[in-house]
Amino acid sequence: MGIESFDVFVIGTGTAGKSVAKECVAEGLRVAIADNREYGGTCANRGCDPKKVLVGLTEILDRAEKMKGKGITKNPEVSWQDLMKFKNTFTTAVPAATEKNLEALGIKMYHQTPKFLDENTLSVEGKTVNAKKIVIASGNKPMELKIPGREYPLISDDFLELENLPESMLFIGAGYIGMEFAHIAARFGVDVTVMDIAPRPLTNFDEDMVAHIIKASEEIGIKFIFNAEVSEVEKLQKNYRVKAKQDGTEISVKAELVFNTAGRVPSIDDMDLEKGNVEYSKRGISVNERLQNPGNKNVYACGDVSASEGLPLTPIASQEARVVAGNILNKNRDKKVNFPPQPSVVFTLPNLASVGLNEKQARDKDYDFRVEQKHAPKWFNAKRINDDYYAFKVLIDNKTGLILGAHLVGPDAGEMINMFVMAMCGKLDYKTLKGMIFSYPSWAGDIKFMV
Numbered sequence: 001m002g003i004e005s006f007d008v009f010v011i012g013t014g015t016a017g018k019s020v021a022k023e024c025v026a027e028g029l030r031v032a033i034a035d036n037r038e039y040g041g042t043c044a045n046r047g048c049d050p051k052k053v054l055v056g057l058t059e060i061l062d063r064a065e066k067m068k069g070k071g072i073t074k075n076p077e078v079s080w081q082d083l084m085k086f087k088n089t090f091t092t093a094v095p096a097a098t099e100k101n102l103e104a105l106g107i108k109m110y111h112q113t114p115k116f117l118d119e120n121t122l123s124v125e126g127k128t129v130n131a132k133k134i135v136i137a138s139g140n141k142p143m144e145l146k147i148p149g150r151e152y153p154l155i156s157d158d159f160l161e162l163e164n165l166p167e168s169m170l171f172i173g174a175g176y177i178g179m180e181f182a183h184i185a186a187r188f189g190v191d192v193t194v195m196d197i198a199p200r201p202l203t204n205f206d207e208d209m210v211a212h213i214i215k216a217s218e219e220i221g222i223k224f225i226f227n228a229e230v231s232e233v234e235k236l237q238k239n240y241r242v243k244a245k246q247d248g249t250e251i252s253v254k255a256e257l258v259f260n261t262a263g264r265v266p267s268i269d270d271m272d273l274e275k276g277n278v279e280y281s282k283r284g285i286s287v288n289e290r291l292q293n294p295g296n297k298n299v300y301a302c303g304d305v306s307a308s309e310g311l312p313l314t315p316i317a318s319q320e321a322r323v324v325a326g327n328i329l330n331k332n333r334d335k336k337v338n339f340p341p342q343p344s345v346v347f348t349l350p351n352l353a354s355v356g357l358n359e360k361q362a363r364d365k366d367y368d369f370r371v372e373q374k375h376a377p378k379w380f381n382a383k384r385i386n387d388d389y390y391a392f393k394v395l396i397d398n399k400t401g402l403i404l405g406a407h408l409v410g411p412d413a414g415e416m417i418n419m420f421v422m423a424m425c426g427k428l429d430y431k432t433l434k435g436m437i438f439s440y441p442s443w444a445g446d447i448k449f450m451v
Contacts, residue, residue, distance in 0.1 A: 004108075006032045008328060009122060009131035011114055011271070013098060014041020015314050016303030017137035019321035020328075025105050027329050032131070033102060034110035034124055036270075038095035042139050042304075043314045045094050046157045051180060053087045054160075055347045058187040059411075062349045066386045080165050080188060087160070113138070116276030119296050133298055133328050136271070136278075136285050137321070140264035140304040140312060145172065149233030152240055153260035156181065165190050166256035170242055172230050174201030176346045178261030179213070183348045186220045193253055195225040195244060202346060206358050206393055206407040208373070213352050213409065216389050225253065233258055264312070266305045283307035289336045290327050291320055300324045311342045341424040345414040350389040353417035356405030356424060357395060368398045372450060379449075380441050387411050392450045394420075401429030403451065412443040419447050 007029035010021045017033060018041070025031040038045055057078065064075050102109055114122040114129075122129050142155040153172060159181050169185050171178040174196035186192045194201065194217075201224070202210045214224065228244040228251065239254040266284035277296045279286040285301035286294055287308050293299040301307075302320035310316035316339070326335035346352040362369050373393040376382060382390035390411070395404040406420035423433055430451035438445035 003121075003128045003130050004032075005130045006030045006108070007131070008032070008133045008135060009114070009129065010034070010135045010137060012041065012135075012137035012139055012303065012305070013039040013102075014137060014139050014303060014317065015043060016139075016317035016321040016324075017041070017135065018098070018102070019318060020135050020137065020300075020302065020325045021102065021107050022105060023322075023325035024328060025107055029328075030108075031106075032108040032110065032129065034112060034114050036111070036113040039098040039102070039109075040094040044098075045091055046160055048314060050087050050091050050160050051184075052347060053090055054083060054184050055180070055349075057083050058184050058349060061187045063385060070386060078188065081163070084161075084163070113270045115270065115272040116274075116278065117272075119276050120298055131298075133300065134276075134296075135324055135328075136268070136299060136301040136305055137303045137317075138267045138271075138305050140284075141267040142260055143263045143265045145230065145233075145260055145262060147230060147232055149235070149240075152233045152235055153258040155260055159259060167191060168239070168255040168257070169193070170195060170240075170253055170255035170258045171261045172196075172242065172258065173260065173262035174198065174224070174226075175204075175261060175263060176202065177264075178259070179217070180347050181259065181261065182222050183217065183220070186217075186222050187349075191255075192221065193223045193225065193255060195228050195230065195242065195253065197227070197229045199226050201226075202352065204344075205346070205352055205354055208393060209352055209354075209391060209407045209409045212350070212375070212389050212391050213346070213348055216350060217348070225251070264304075266307075268305060281307055291324050291337055292327065300327065308337060308339075310337070310339050311344060313342065313344065316342060341421050343417045343421050345417060347414060350387070350410050351408070351413035353408045353413040354406070355417055355420050356403065358405055358407070359395065362395050362404050367395075367404060369395050369404055370398055371395055374450075379446065381412075381443050381446060382410065384441075385411065394450050396430050396451060401431055402427060403430065406450075410443070416443050416447065419444050423447075 008024045008031045010017045010033040013035040021031050021033045064072050110124045112125050114124040168191040170193045174194045182192045182194050228246040230244045232243040234241040240258045243252045279295035284305045284307040302324045303317035304312040323335045323337045341355050343355040375391040377388045377390050391409040393407040434448045
């Protein structure tokens, strides 16, 4: 059998990979796509979408708990099994529907991670294929814990498929995945412990705002163990024992289930990138301003696997996919990646949301700025739902009046942050925001009092 040739070969079927493949095939190019997992990528199958479905029910539980004695007489009864069935209505059909859609477009599909044989040649499913352009959009995967007993901790995929909840859970890692799942489990009555090597959770977020999240987490029963370097996971008869070193002392914690939420790394291990002269680092596939690999100019990368300045978020993957497709179709004439303000949200309850610079970053860039900061549980929107956690920190440039960064904690912070994104992208100064008429009473309307 001869070598099959394609104009474009895409590795990864998530948001970024699908988008590139569809744009290229629409322009008459011969396109192939490959994935070693179910088609559709992390977000739709085992990431943001199913997670947010679970969060949706915990929002009801949280709201009911805070309104007890204020109209609510008892908390609603809940069923994890029913919730998982509902979650499955969003995920079960994704792989087949994705494949059906790609097939209808005439895109050739493979179900294995390709390996590079040279700069333009891949081996996949025992076949050798040639491609003029290769797009790596394989995303990220959980980082392996290099400790004895590393095979015992489960990962986020497993949490989203749990048929029943255990009595206790321990999360190794207090990033956004660990914190979000810890909140979900705790609100379903699980005894939750979160352990991290850092002195606090969510180290990429503003420390003052995170302090509110820590307090809110502890109020629902989550226990934290910080400055703890995990050294071993040991299987017991019913539970697992997690050993760690904390301030020079060995400690241990038992839990019925242990989850590795220590972080995610680029999913590139099995591609034999060296044979394709593809440059990469711990951050992912190296790219230039056109998301083109400097070592192999026929290779592009987009989405979480790209070592660009974009955050590993689904909207960024879409943005990068447009740039890559545009460069392939226009031969690099005019498509350079440009990242507008990138909001990031932790869907704990309350939400933690951020966009733009933090105080250290603003000082490092020599901005002359002021900080508007307040904990505002007595503002009407928080008070009417009896929520004690509503806080903000907004950085404003003293010379231009423009917003440099916004950091929010609150029940609807994940939506409110988008108003700051619009203001920053539109270069609206704080006086313009204060002069706007917003609907009242609404969460978005509060932003004029935050600047």
